[in-house]
Amino acid sequence: MTELRIGIIGVGMMGADHAERVARRTSGARLVAVSDPDVARATTLATALDGVRVIDDPLALIGDAEVDAVIIASPGFAHAEQLMACLEHGKPVLCEKPLTMDAESSLRVVEAEHKTGRPLIQVGFMRRFDPEYAALKRLLDSGDLGRTLLLHNVHRNKTVPETFRSEMIVRDSLVHEVDVARWLFGDEITRITVHAPKPTSLVGEGVLDPQFAVFEMASGALADVEVFVNFQVGYEVRCEAVAERGSATIGLGVDVLTRAAGHWGGAVPDDFRVRFGLAYDIEVQRWVNAAATGGIDGPTAWDGYAAAAVCTAGVQSLQEGRPVEVEMVRRSEVLG
Incomplete structure (x- = not known):
C-alpha cells in the first residue's frame, strides 16, 4: 500500500x-x-x-x-x-x-x-482511544452494571500559559469531558451549568480557575466535571461512572505503586503527552x-459540532451564572 x-x-x-x-x-x-x-x-x-x-x-x-x-x-x-x-x-x-x-x-x-x-x-x-476509557465504554455498553446514571470527571493540568483565559478553560479543556459524556452515555447534553468557585490565587486577575460544570443529559442522567488548569501537582484525569448495579473508575494512576524510604505512592505526569500518549x-x-x-x-464533524454547541452554552453559563439550554439543530435536518 x-x-x-x-x-x-x-x-x-x-x-x-x-x-x-x-x-x-x-x-x-x-x-x-x-x-x-x-x-x-x-x-x-x-x-x-x-x-x-x-x-x-x-x-x-x-x-x-x-x-x-x-x-x-x-x-x-x-x-x-x-x-x-x-x-x-x-x-x-x-x-x-x-x-x-x-x-x-x-x-x-x-x-x-x-x-x-x-x-x-x-x-x-x-480519550475515546485511551485503553482505560475504551474498557469503560465496553463495560457500560455491556449492561452488566445496569443503566448508567451519573458520571463524575476530574480534569486537572499542572499549569497553563497566562494567556489561557476563563473561556478557554471551557472551549479547550472542558470540551474533552463534553465529548466523554456524550460518548459514554450515547446521548446529547441538553443543559449545562458552569460554576466558578473562589479562584486559585495563582492566576491573573479575572481568570476563573477552577471551574465546576454540570451536564444534564437528554435521558435525565447527570455528569459533573471539575476542571482545574493550574493545579500545580501535575496532569490528572479521572472518570467514575455510577450505574444501577455498581460503579467503575478509571484514571487512578495505580499501574505502578512504590513503597520506599518510609513513603508510598506513584508519579503524576506533567502533561497530557504522558497520560494519553x-x-x-x-x-x-x-x-x-x-x-x-x-x-x-x-x-x-458532527461530534465536533455537538461539543462546540455545549461549550458555547457553557461560556454563556459561566458569564451569566445560570444554567443554559444547549441549542442544536437536529442531526436529521443536516445529515438526513
Missing part, C-alpha cells in the same frame, strides 16, 4: 508531538510538510525529520499536490478556514479540538462536509488506516 503523505499545520506542543508520532511511530504514513507562523520553529522541526518541507502558508500546504491528508493542530480560531480548505481539496483531516470556536461555524463545517458526499473530518477527542498513537494510526481507504475511524 502506498504511504499516506501527511502535512501538519501548527507545530507547537501538540503539533510537534504529532510530527514525531507520524514520522517515527505510525505505519503506512509519511510526514512530508509542516506549517507554522513561527517559521523558525517549523524549520527546526523539519530539519530534525528527514524529507519534511516547510510551507509558510497553511492553505498552500492543504492544496499541495504532495500532501494527501492533513493534521490540524493550529489554534482554534484558525480551524474553520483550514477545515473548509481541506473539504475543498477533498483531503482527509484530523482536526484537534475544538472543531471551531462556536456552534455556528461548526455547523457550517458539518454542512460543507455533508455536501462533499463523504466523511473527511475526524476530531481529536483522543498511547491514546494519541492509537488515534493517529486508526485515522491513517481509515484515511487510506477513504473513511474516518473516530469522532466525526
